[in-house]
Amino acid sequence: MPAYQRILLKLSGEALMGDDAYGINRATIVRMVREVQDVTRLGCEVAVVIGGGNIFRGVAGGSVGMDRATADYMGMLATVMNSLALADTMRQEGMTARVMSAISIEQVVEPYVRPKALQYLEEGKVVIFAAGTGNPFFTTDTAAALRGAEIGAQIVLKATKVDGVYSADPHKDPLATRYSKISFDEAIGRNLQVMDATAFALCRDQKLPIKVFSINKPGALKRVVLGEDEGTLVHV
Numbered sequence: 724m725p726a727y728q729r730i731l732l733k734l735s736g737e738a739l740m741g742d743d744a745y746g747i748n749r750a751t752i753v754r755m756v757r758e759v760q761d762v763t764r765l766g767c768e769v770a771v772v773i774g775g776g777n778i779f780r781g782v783a784g785g786s787v788g789m790d791r792a793t794a795d796y797m798g799m800l801a802t803v804m805n806s807l808a809l810a811d812t813m814r815q816e817g818m819t820a821r822v823m824s825a826i827s828i829e830q831v832v833e834p835y836v837r838p839k840a841l842q843y844l845e846e847g848k849v850v851i852f853a854a855g856t857g858n859p860f861f862t863t864d865t866a867a868a869l870r871g872a873e874i875g876a877q878i879v880l881k882a883t884k885v886d887g888v889y890s891a892d893p894h895k896d897p898l899a900t901r902y903s904k905i906s907f908d909e910a911i912g913r914n915l916q917v918m919d920a921t922a923f924a925l926c927r928d929q930k931l932p933i934k935v936f937s938i939n940k941p942g943a944l945k946r947v948v949l950g951e952d953e954g955t956l957v958h959v
């Protein structure tokens with residue numbers, strides 16, 4: 724029995740690179756999709772927000788000195804590409820996914836319409852929210868918090884490069900220790916950078932818990948959905 728009936732899964736764009744320098748690594752995206760399929764088989768409704776760092780990193784050199792908002796729109800378009808790749812990989816694996824974009828590019832993907840997204844979820848389809856929030860100066864983590872609240876997800880699952888929230892950035896501080904759970908107030912107060920403060924604040928206000936766990940650990944997503952001890956819970 725899944726511990727959650729409906730989840731919002733935030734997938735790191737950068738994780739899609741696998742060991743490549745940028746772009747989408749085939750084996751990595753297939754592995755991620757199969758992990759999502761495992762939780763849909765438990766009867767859990769899944770909505771996904773994916774980042775764009777893997778593609779944006781490849782063009783970031785060209786964005787130096789660029790207007791911030793313009794660079795952010797490029798980042799949002801990168802998330803659209805990742806969303807299309809993810810949906811197509813899901814199709815190949817026998818799942819049904821729908822991509823909905825926060826910016827209008829109708830010939831490519833349908834626009835985000837909340838009731839339609841809810842309908843897809845009820846039908847057991849995976850909904851992939853593309854283009855973040857549709858606004859510059861935001862992140863896909865904030866898009867995950869926003870869409871998670873909108874669709875009434877019971878939890879936001881942040882699948883990322885680290886296996887939880889640490890007392891400091893574990894990539895920089897070898898002495899950092901991992902929390903098994905931490906309150907929003909503490910995470911924000913300690914300025915922990917694993918998620919941006921806007922995303923934390925939105926989830927705190929909506930009383931929407933977040934679980935941070937490793938995208939690279941096989942079976943971790945399923946363990947999280949089954950309510951097992953995995954990653955870090957950020958709670959009210």
Ligand SMILES: Nc1ncnc2c1ncn2[C@@H]1O[C@H](COP(=O)(O)OP(=O)(O)O)[C@@H](O)[C@H]1O
Nearest residue numbers: 735883884885887888889891892894915916917
């Ligand atoms: N206190 C912390 N606990 C865990 N990770 C942290 C912390 N502070 C900074 N980080 C960094 O945050 C990264 C995850 O956030 P982010 O770069 O937004 O990833 P994503 O690509 O999943 O959106 C981790 O790889 C880690 O290096």
Ligand SMILES: O=c1ccn([C@@H]2O[C@H](COP(=O)(O)OP(=O)(O)O)[C@@H](O)[C@H]2O)c(=O)[nH]1
Nearest residue numbers: 736737774775776795798855856861862863
């Ligand atoms: O609502 C949003 C979501 C994303 N972005 C842009 O899209 C990029 C890619 O998203 P993100 O960095 O969150 O992806 P990830 O770190 O997961 O790869 C961001 O850097 C922003 O430039 C944005 O402007 N508004």
